[in-house]
Amino acid sequence: MFYRNDGNGSFTRITEGDIANDIATSISCIWSDFNNDGLMDLYITNGYPIPQNNQLYMNNGDETFNKITDDDAINETGLYWNAVSGDYDNDGDLDIFAANYQGQNRLYNNNGLGAFTKITEGAIVNAYTVSEIGAAIWFDYNSDGFLDLFMANDIANNDVFRNEGNDNHWLELILRGTESNVSAIGARIKIKAVIAGMPVWQTRDVTSIVGFRSANHMQHFGLGDAITIDSLLVLWPSGQLTIQTDIPSDQILSVTEDVRPGFLRASFQADTFSGDQTLTVHFIDTSVANSNEPVTEWAWDFDNDGSIDSKEKNPTWTYSSEIPLQYTVSLTVINGLDTSATIRKNYIRLKGKTEWFSIGTNRTILYRYIPTPG
Numbered sequence: 001m002f003y004r005n006d007g008n009g010s011f012t013r014i015t016e017g018d019i020a021n022d023i024a025t026s027i028s029c030i031w032s033d034f035n036n037d038g039l040m041d042l043y044i045t046n047g048y049p050i051p052q053n054n055q056l057y058m059n060n061g062d063e064t065f066n067k068i069t070d071d072d073a074i075n076e077t078g079l080y081w082n083a084v085s086g087d088y089d090n091d092g093d094l095d096i097f098a099a100n101y102q103g104q105n106r107l108y109n110n111n112g113l114g115a116f117t118k119i120t121e122g123a124i125v126n127a128y129t130v131s132e133i134g135a136a137i138w139f140d141y142n143s144d145g146f147l148d149l150f151m152a153n154d155i156a157n158n159d160v161f162r163n164e165g166n167d168n169h170w171l172e173l174i175l176r177g178t179e180s181n182v183s184a185i186g187a188r189i190k191i192k193a194v195i196a197g198m199p200v201w202q203t204r205d206v207t208s209i210v211g212f213r214s215a216n217h218m219q220h221f222g223l224g225d226a227i228t229i230d231s232l233l234v235l236w237p238s239g240q241l242t243i244q245t246d247i248p249s250d251q252i253l254s255v256t257e258d259v260r261p262g263f264l265r266a267s268f269q270a271d272t273f274s275g276d277q278t279l280t281v282h283f284i285d286t287s288v289a290n291s292n293e294p295v296t297e298w299a300w301d302f303d304n305d306g307s308i309d310s311k312e313k314n315p316t317w318t319y320s321s322e323i324p325l326q327y328t329v330s331l332t333v334i335n336g337l338d339t340s341a342t343i344r345k346n347y348i349r350l351k352g353k354t355e356w357f358s359i360g361t362n363r364t365i366l367y368r369y370i371p372t373p374g
Contacts, residue, residue: 004063018067019057025050028212032085032094033203034058035114038190040205041065043073045080045212048101053077058114073098073108073116080106082212086138086147090168090222092195092202097124097149099136105151124149124161135213140220145170145250147220152213169223169249175206178257178288179238179265183208183217186237193226193249223249259290266333266340274349280318281348287333287340297334302348304328323352 002020003011014020024046031040039059046052054074057065068074079101085094093110100106107125108116119125135152142148146163153159171191175184187206192199204219223229229247236242236257247253264287271282283302289295300310302317304327309317319327326346333340 014063017064019065022055022067024052024055027081028083030083030085030096030211031205031207034085034094034110036093036112036200036202037061038201038203040203041114043083043085043096045083045098047077047079048081049079051077051079054080054083054098071116072118073106076106076118078103078106082136082214084136084138084211084214086220087222088138088147088149088163089166090146090170090224092193092200092222092224092226097136097138099151127159127161135211137210137214137216138220139216140172140218143252145172169226171221171223171229171247171249172252173219173221173232174252174254175217175219175234176254176256177236177238178259179240179263180236180257184234184236184257185217188235189219190231190233190235191221191229192231193223193229195224195226199230218252259288261290261292262337264289264293264295264333264335264338264340266331266342268329268331268342268344270329270348273347274351275319276351277322277353278318278320279348279350280316282316283314283329283331285313285331285333287331289333289335293335293337295333295335299332299334301330302327304330304343319348319350321350321352325350325352 002014004014006012025048027045027048029042029044031042033039034041039061041059042057044055046054056068056071056074058068059065073096080098081101082099084097087093088095093112095110096108096116098106105125107119109119110116137150138147139150140147144165146165148163149161151159173189175187176182177184184206185208189204190201192201202221206217209215227249229249232244232247234242234255240257242255267286269284269286285298287295298311298313299308300315301307302309327348328343328345329347330341330343
Protein backbone atom coordinates (compact mmCIF):
# COMPACT_ATOMS: atom_id res chain seq x y z
CA MET A 1 0.00 0.00 0.00
CA PHE A 2 1.20 3.52 -0.82
CA TYR A 3 -0.32 6.58 0.86
CA ARG A 4 0.33 10.29 0.25
CA ASN A 5 0.33 12.56 3.28
CA ASP A 6 -2.10 15.40 2.60
CA GLY A 7 -0.57 17.59 5.30
CA ASN A 8 -3.73 17.90 7.39
CA GLY A 9 -3.54 14.67 9.34
CA SER A 10 -5.10 12.58 6.58
CA PHE A 11 -3.71 10.37 3.82
CA THR A 12 -4.76 9.57 0.26
CA ARG A 13 -4.12 6.09 -1.09
CA ILE A 14 -2.12 6.05 -4.33
CA THR A 15 -3.30 3.32 -6.70
CA GLU A 16 -1.25 4.11 -9.83
CA GLY A 17 2.43 3.38 -10.42
CA ASP A 18 4.89 0.62 -9.72
CA ILE A 19 5.19 1.24 -5.97
CA ALA A 20 1.46 0.79 -5.47
CA ASN A 21 1.17 -2.26 -7.71
CA ASP A 22 4.38 -4.26 -7.33
CA ILE A 23 4.01 -7.38 -5.18
CA ALA A 24 6.74 -8.78 -2.94
CA THR A 25 7.30 -10.12 0.55
CA SER A 26 8.68 -6.88 1.94
CA ILE A 27 10.33 -6.49 5.33
CA SER A 28 11.58 -2.90 5.48
CA CYS A 29 12.21 0.20 3.41
CA ILE A 30 14.30 3.36 3.48
CA TRP A 31 13.57 6.79 2.05
CA SER A 32 16.81 8.50 0.97
CA ASP A 33 17.97 11.00 -1.65
CA PHE A 34 20.29 8.69 -3.55
CA ASN A 35 21.02 11.03 -6.48
CA ASN A 36 21.20 14.33 -4.55
CA ASP A 37 18.33 15.98 -6.42
CA GLY A 38 16.48 16.95 -3.23
CA LEU A 39 13.83 14.25 -3.68
CA MET A 40 13.42 11.20 -1.47
CA ASP A 41 13.85 7.89 -3.32
CA LEU A 42 12.69 4.50 -2.03
CA TYR A 43 14.61 1.27 -1.45
CA ILE A 44 12.67 -1.82 -0.31
CA THR A 45 14.07 -5.06 1.09
CA ASN A 46 12.28 -8.30 0.19
CA GLY A 47 12.72 -12.01 0.59
CA TYR A 48 11.67 -13.70 3.77
CA PRO A 49 10.73 -16.58 3.68
CA ILE A 50 11.29 -16.96 -0.09
CA PRO A 51 14.43 -15.41 -1.70
CA GLN A 52 13.56 -12.34 -3.74
CA ASN A 53 15.16 -9.24 -5.22
CA ASN A 54 15.06 -5.87 -3.54
CA GLN A 55 13.42 -2.87 -5.23
CA LEU A 56 14.57 0.69 -5.99
CA TYR A 57 12.34 3.57 -7.07
CA MET A 58 13.74 6.99 -8.02
CA ASN A 59 11.57 10.01 -7.30
CA ASN A 60 10.65 12.04 -10.41
CA GLY A 61 9.42 15.03 -8.41
CA ASP A 62 5.89 14.97 -9.83
CA GLU A 63 4.45 12.33 -7.46
CA THR A 64 5.65 9.56 -9.78
CA PHE A 65 8.62 7.23 -9.47
CA ASN A 66 10.94 5.55 -11.93
CA LYS A 67 11.38 1.87 -11.14
CA ILE A 68 15.00 0.75 -11.55
CA THR A 69 15.16 -2.62 -13.28
CA ASP A 70 18.90 -3.18 -13.72
CA ASP A 71 21.34 -2.32 -10.94
CA ASP A 72 23.62 -4.20 -8.55
CA ALA A 73 21.46 -3.07 -5.61
CA ILE A 74 18.44 -4.98 -6.94
CA ASN A 75 19.88 -7.77 -9.12
CA GLU A 76 20.59 -10.35 -6.39
CA THR A 77 18.00 -12.52 -4.72
CA GLY A 78 18.21 -13.04 -0.99
CA LEU A 79 16.37 -13.25 2.29
CA TYR A 80 16.71 -9.55 3.04
CA TRP A 81 15.56 -8.22 6.39
CA ASN A 82 16.91 -4.73 6.68
CA ALA A 83 18.63 -1.98 4.72
CA VAL A 84 20.18 1.28 5.85
CA SER A 85 21.68 4.11 3.82
CA GLY A 86 24.79 6.04 4.75
CA ASP A 87 27.79 7.67 3.10
CA TYR A 88 30.41 5.28 4.48
CA ASP A 89 33.20 6.52 2.17
CA ASN A 90 32.37 10.23 2.67
CA ASP A 91 32.31 10.98 -1.06
CA GLY A 92 29.02 12.93 -0.93
CA ASP A 93 26.40 10.32 -1.82
CA LEU A 94 24.43 7.71 0.10
CA ASP A 95 25.44 4.05 -0.09
CA ILE A 96 23.32 1.04 0.95
CA PHE A 97 23.91 -1.83 3.34
CA ALA A 98 21.40 -4.70 3.00
CA ALA A 99 21.25 -7.36 5.72
CA ASN A 100 20.70 -10.89 4.45
CA TYR A 101 19.08 -13.55 6.65
CA GLN A 102 21.35 -16.63 6.89
CA GLY A 103 23.73 -15.49 4.19
CA GLN A 104 26.30 -12.93 3.13
CA ASN A 105 25.29 -9.34 3.63
CA ARG A 106 25.40 -6.81 0.82
CA LEU A 107 27.15 -3.45 0.53
CA TYR A 108 26.40 -1.24 -2.48
CA ASN A 109 28.50 1.82 -3.30
CA ASN A 110 26.76 4.80 -4.89
CA ASN A 111 28.39 6.22 -8.02
CA GLY A 112 26.93 9.68 -7.32
CA LEU A 113 24.01 9.45 -9.72
CA GLY A 114 21.92 6.91 -7.85
CA ALA A 115 23.41 3.79 -9.48
CA PHE A 116 25.19 1.26 -7.29
CA THR A 117 28.15 -1.11 -7.48
CA LYS A 118 28.32 -4.23 -5.32
CA ILE A 119 31.31 -4.34 -2.96
CA THR A 120 32.79 -7.84 -2.70
CA GLU A 121 35.80 -7.26 -0.44
CA GLY A 122 35.87 -6.49 3.27
CA ALA A 123 34.60 -7.85 6.56
CA ILE A 124 31.08 -6.43 6.20
CA VAL A 125 30.21 -8.45 3.12
CA ASN A 126 32.17 -11.57 3.99
CA ALA A 127 30.78 -12.10 7.48
CA TYR A 128 28.33 -14.99 7.09
CA THR A 129 25.44 -14.59 9.49
CA VAL A 130 23.54 -17.70 10.58
CA SER A 131 20.87 -15.90 12.58
CA GLU A 132 18.10 -13.44 11.90
CA ILE A 133 19.43 -9.88 11.81
CA GLY A 134 17.06 -7.84 13.92
CA ALA A 135 18.58 -4.44 13.14
CA ALA A 136 21.47 -2.69 11.45
CA ILE A 137 22.55 0.92 11.62
CA TRP A 138 25.30 3.20 10.39
CA PHE A 139 26.72 5.24 13.28
CA ASP A 140 29.98 6.94 14.20
CA TYR A 141 30.81 5.24 17.48
CA ASN A 142 34.35 6.67 17.77
CA SER A 143 33.48 10.17 16.51
CA ASP A 144 36.13 10.17 13.80
CA GLY A 145 33.72 11.31 11.08
CA PHE A 146 33.41 7.94 9.36
CA LEU A 147 30.34 5.74 9.62
CA ASP A 148 30.76 2.41 11.39
CA LEU A 149 28.21 -0.39 11.15
CA PHE A 150 26.36 -2.10 13.99
CA MET A 151 24.28 -5.25 13.46
CA ALA A 152 21.98 -6.66 16.15
CA ASN A 153 21.46 -10.40 15.79
CA ASP A 154 18.61 -12.29 17.41
CA ILE A 155 20.54 -15.50 18.09
CA ALA A 156 24.26 -14.98 17.40
CA ASN A 157 26.49 -12.29 18.90
CA ASN A 158 26.03 -8.76 17.65
CA ASP A 159 28.57 -7.34 15.19
CA VAL A 160 30.38 -4.00 15.00
CA PHE A 161 32.47 -3.06 11.98
CA ARG A 162 34.82 -0.11 12.41
CA ASN A 163 35.36 2.14 9.40
CA GLU A 164 39.07 2.75 8.81
CA GLY A 165 38.30 5.94 6.88
CA ASN A 166 40.06 7.83 4.09
CA ASP A 167 41.04 11.41 3.25
CA ASN A 168 37.52 12.66 2.55
CA HIS A 169 35.91 15.33 4.70
CA TRP A 170 32.64 15.18 6.64
CA LEU A 171 30.08 16.93 8.81
CA GLU A 172 27.88 15.45 11.55
CA LEU A 173 24.85 17.28 12.93
CA ILE A 174 22.98 16.93 16.20
CA LEU A 175 19.67 18.81 16.14
CA ARG A 176 17.78 19.91 19.23
CA GLY A 177 14.23 21.10 18.80
CA THR A 178 12.59 23.64 21.10
CA GLU A 179 9.28 24.71 19.59
CA SER A 180 9.47 21.42 17.68
CA ASN A 181 10.02 18.09 19.42
CA VAL A 182 13.37 17.87 21.18
CA SER A 183 14.69 15.15 18.82
CA ALA A 184 13.76 17.29 15.78
CA ILE A 185 11.93 14.35 14.21
CA GLY A 186 10.34 15.61 11.02
CA ALA A 187 13.06 18.19 10.29
CA ARG A 188 14.62 18.41 6.84
CA ILE A 189 18.32 19.27 6.47
CA LYS A 190 20.01 20.51 3.30
CA ILE A 191 23.69 21.32 2.92
CA LYS A 192 25.61 22.71 -0.05
CA ALA A 193 29.31 22.15 -0.66
CA VAL A 194 31.60 22.17 -3.68
CA ILE A 195 32.77 18.57 -4.18
CA ALA A 196 35.23 17.75 -6.96
CA GLY A 197 34.61 21.20 -8.44
CA MET A 198 30.81 20.83 -8.57
CA PRO A 199 28.22 22.38 -6.22
CA VAL A 200 26.33 19.54 -4.53
CA TRP A 201 23.20 19.78 -2.39
CA GLN A 202 22.60 16.90 0.02
CA THR A 203 19.30 16.30 1.81
CA ARG A 204 18.41 14.37 4.95
CA ASP A 205 15.11 13.86 6.78
CA VAL A 206 15.19 13.29 10.54
CA THR A 207 13.01 10.26 11.29
CA SER A 208 12.16 8.21 14.35
CA ILE A 209 13.13 4.91 12.72
CA VAL A 210 15.35 3.79 9.87
CA GLY A 211 14.78 0.50 8.06
CA PHE A 212 13.80 -2.34 10.38
CA ARG A 213 14.08 -1.84 14.17
CA SER A 214 16.79 0.79 13.73
CA ALA A 215 17.22 4.47 14.57
CA ASN A 216 20.01 7.03 14.59
CA HIS A 217 19.27 10.72 15.08
CA MET A 218 22.78 11.98 14.31
CA GLN A 219 22.86 13.22 10.71
CA HIS A 220 26.06 12.45 8.81
CA PHE A 221 27.26 14.04 5.55
CA GLY A 222 30.27 13.02 3.47
CA LEU A 223 31.96 15.97 1.77
CA GLY A 224 34.66 14.52 -0.47
CA ASP A 225 37.36 17.17 -0.93
CA ALA A 226 35.24 20.05 0.42
CA ILE A 227 36.77 21.74 3.46
CA THR A 228 33.88 24.20 3.86
CA ILE A 229 30.11 23.85 3.77
CA ASP A 230 28.74 26.81 1.82
CA SER A 231 25.22 26.62 3.25
CA LEU A 232 23.31 24.69 5.91
CA LEU A 233 19.51 24.84 5.99
CA VAL A 234 17.33 23.23 8.67
CA LEU A 235 13.57 23.34 8.15
CA TRP A 236 12.09 22.50 11.55
CA PRO A 237 8.68 20.83 12.05
CA SER A 238 7.48 24.14 13.55
CA GLY A 239 8.02 25.81 10.17
CA GLN A 240 11.08 27.76 11.30
CA LEU A 241 14.14 27.88 9.06
CA THR A 242 17.70 27.96 10.40
CA ILE A 243 20.42 29.06 7.97
CA GLN A 244 24.16 28.94 8.57
CA THR A 245 26.96 29.62 6.08
CA ASP A 246 30.70 29.05 5.72
CA ILE A 247 30.90 26.11 8.12
CA PRO A 248 34.26 24.31 8.45
CA SER A 249 34.11 20.60 7.69
CA ASP A 250 35.32 17.73 9.88
CA GLN A 251 33.30 18.59 12.98
CA ILE A 252 30.27 17.48 15.00
CA LEU A 253 27.96 20.49 14.98
CA SER A 254 25.01 21.04 17.32
CA VAL A 255 22.14 23.15 16.02
CA THR A 256 19.35 24.30 18.34
CA GLU A 257 16.05 25.63 17.09
CA ASP A 258 15.35 29.27 18.03
CA VAL A 259 12.41 30.10 20.28
CA ARG A 260 10.44 32.96 18.79
CA PRO A 261 9.47 35.99 20.92
CA GLY A 262 6.23 35.42 22.79
CA PHE A 263 6.30 31.65 22.41
CA LEU A 264 5.25 29.71 25.52
CA ARG A 265 4.50 26.00 25.93
CA ALA A 266 4.08 24.12 29.19
CA SER A 267 5.77 20.75 29.34
CA PHE A 268 7.21 18.40 31.94
CA GLN A 269 8.51 14.91 32.59
CA ALA A 270 8.74 12.60 35.59
CA ASP A 271 11.73 10.56 36.71
CA THR A 272 9.47 7.54 37.27
CA PHE A 273 5.94 6.62 36.22
CA SER A 274 4.80 3.55 38.16
CA GLY A 275 5.24 1.84 41.49
CA ASP A 276 3.56 -0.29 44.10
CA GLN A 277 1.74 1.27 47.08
CA THR A 278 3.98 4.27 47.62
CA LEU A 279 5.82 6.17 44.90
CA THR A 280 7.91 9.33 45.19
CA VAL A 281 8.13 11.19 41.90
CA HIS A 282 10.44 14.05 40.97
CA PHE A 283 8.88 16.24 38.27
CA ILE A 284 11.08 18.23 35.90
CA ASP A 285 9.76 21.34 34.16
CA THR A 286 10.67 21.24 30.45
CA SER A 287 8.53 24.19 29.38
CA VAL A 288 9.67 26.23 26.40
CA ALA A 289 9.77 30.02 26.37
CA ASN A 290 11.80 32.75 24.73
CA SER A 291 14.85 33.69 26.79
CA ASN A 292 13.64 37.30 27.01
CA GLU A 293 10.29 36.18 28.44
CA PRO A 294 11.15 33.23 30.74
CA VAL A 295 8.67 31.32 32.84
CA THR A 296 8.13 33.07 36.18
CA GLU A 297 5.36 30.99 37.79
CA TRP A 298 4.51 27.28 38.00
CA ALA A 299 1.29 25.67 39.21
CA TRP A 300 1.18 21.87 39.58
CA ASP A 301 -1.83 19.63 40.16
CA PHE A 302 -0.55 16.11 40.81
CA ASP A 303 -3.88 14.29 41.16
CA ASN A 304 -6.31 16.24 38.95
CA ASP A 305 -8.47 17.44 41.86
CA GLY A 306 -8.41 21.06 40.75
CA SER A 307 -6.15 22.20 43.59
CA ILE A 308 -2.65 23.57 43.23
CA ASP A 309 -0.27 21.14 44.95
CA SER A 310 3.03 22.93 44.28
CA LYS A 311 4.40 26.18 42.90
CA GLU A 312 7.99 24.97 42.64
CA LYS A 313 9.71 24.68 39.29
CA ASN A 314 10.86 21.09 39.81
CA PRO A 315 8.84 19.64 42.69
CA THR A 316 8.70 16.21 44.33
CA TRP A 317 5.44 14.47 45.20
CA THR A 318 4.66 11.20 46.97
CA TYR A 319 1.70 9.08 45.89
CA SER A 320 0.22 6.38 48.15
CA SER A 321 -2.64 3.93 47.65
CA GLU A 322 -3.47 0.32 48.44
CA ILE A 323 -5.67 -0.04 45.37
CA PRO A 324 -4.59 0.40 41.74
CA LEU A 325 -4.92 4.04 40.72
CA GLN A 326 -3.88 6.20 37.79
CA TYR A 327 -3.17 9.89 38.35
CA THR A 328 -3.56 12.71 35.85
CA VAL A 329 -0.97 15.47 36.24
CA SER A 330 -1.22 19.05 35.00
CA LEU A 331 1.17 21.97 34.86
CA THR A 332 0.36 25.63 34.19
CA VAL A 333 3.16 28.11 33.52
CA ILE A 334 3.14 31.90 33.31
CA ASN A 335 5.79 34.17 31.82
CA GLY A 336 4.18 37.53 32.57
CA LEU A 337 2.74 37.81 29.08
CA ASP A 338 0.85 34.58 28.59
CA THR A 339 -0.29 31.36 30.26
CA SER A 340 0.14 27.81 29.00
CA ALA A 341 -1.08 24.52 30.44
CA THR A 342 -0.50 20.85 29.69
CA ILE A 343 -2.40 17.85 31.06
CA ARG A 344 -1.14 14.28 30.95
CA LYS A 345 -3.88 11.78 31.60
CA ASN A 346 -3.13 8.66 33.65
CA TYR A 347 0.50 9.72 33.76
CA ILE A 348 1.38 8.14 37.14
CA ARG A 349 0.27 4.59 38.00
CA LEU A 350 0.18 2.79 41.32
CA LYS A 351 -0.29 -0.98 41.39
CA GLY A 352 -1.54 -1.10 44.98
CA LYS A 353 -1.88 -4.40 46.83
CA THR A 354 -3.60 -6.48 44.19
CA GLU A 355 -3.86 -9.84 42.57
CA TRP A 356 -4.07 -10.09 38.78
CA PHE A 357 -5.92 -12.95 37.14
CA SER A 358 -7.94 -13.76 34.03
CA ILE A 359 -11.41 -15.24 33.61
CA GLY A 360 -13.38 -16.40 30.60
CA THR A 361 -12.26 -16.71 27.03
CA ASN A 362 -11.75 -12.97 26.57
CA ARG A 363 -8.98 -12.88 29.21
CA THR A 364 -10.55 -10.03 31.17
CA ILE A 365 -8.13 -8.64 33.76
CA LEU A 366 -9.62 -8.12 37.24
CA TYR A 367 -8.23 -6.36 40.27
CA ARG A 368 -8.89 -7.67 43.79
CA TYR A 369 -8.02 -5.48 46.73
CA ILE A 370 -6.28 -7.29 49.59
CA PRO A 371 -6.58 -5.41 52.89
CA THR A 372 -3.45 -4.89 54.91
CA PRO A 373 -3.27 -7.51 57.72
CA GLY A 374 -4.15 -6.11 61.14
